[in-house]
Amino acid sequence: MNITIERIMPCLADPEKIRFVAKIDEDISEYLPYLNAIIPKAIYNHTGKSLTITMGERIITIYPNKISAGKINDEKDANEIIKWIKEKIDYCKENKEKIKPDYKRKDKLEVLHVYKLxxxxxxxxxxxNSCLAFSIKLINEEKNxxxxxxxxxxxxxEKRKLLFDMLKASGYNVPSFY
Ligand code: SF4
Incomplete structure (x- = not known):
């Protein structure tokens, strides 16, 4: 399996950072619940076939055939993230019999991750009264x-795209036109 960066763009949410889209040259849908089992605090959406990971400020979403990521430091950082994800997928493939796939979302979104976007x-x-108060209500589904x-x-x-991807991956309602 190969993962190759297709596009690198400026991160509009943070001008000092980049975002990227990478292609996975095979369908890894079946391994997403295995990744969910081994990556702490991953947010898995079984119906939507996506797994979102936050690493510091970085927000990375893995789909069956692609990876999209925002708030990445630079190209070197992007390559390290891809290498890390590839190792995790390879590990799941090699240890499929030993890992119990996890089809559930493990964690609620964190307030600060929402607030930052x-x-x-x-x-x-x-x-x-504040965006922080709104973040709390959004997470508790008292606001949309x-x-x-x-x-x-x-x-x-850019922030909206990252936020909506994160909300969608966590099973929250986002506008249908998105
Ligand atoms: S969440 Fe949006 S509408 Fe509410 S205070 Fe912040 S910027 Fe304004």
Whole structure:
């Protein structure tokens, strides 16, 4: 199995970082629940066939045939992440009989991971006093991401994409047009 970077782009959420899309040259759907079993705090969406991992600020989503990642330090960092993911997939393949696949989402989203991807304007247009308060309610499903109108402004395109990917991977509702 080979994983190759197809595109490297500036990370609009953080101009000092990059994002990338990499292609996996085979369908690894069957190994996603095995990865979910061995990677702590991974967020697995069995129906949507995706596994999201946060590593520090980095947000990485693995799909059956591709990987997309944001807030990556540089190209070297991207290659190290790909190498790490490849090793994990190879490990799952080699140890399939010993690993119990995990089809459940293990963790709720963390408040700070959501907060970092919000506009952080504290404009109160969502009815909450701060973006942090909104993050807490969003995680507890007392608010929906569409309640934050600011996130739909073009300047937040990249943050919105990362946030929506993370929410979708965790089984939260995101607008159907996304
Ligand atoms: S509308 Fe969005 S940017 Fe404004 S306070 Fe609420 S979460 Fe923050």
């Amino acid at each position: 919000l506009p952080q304007k504290n404009c109160k247009k969502c009815g909450e 991401i569409i309640d934050c109108k600011e996130i739909f402004l073009p300047e937040y395109d």
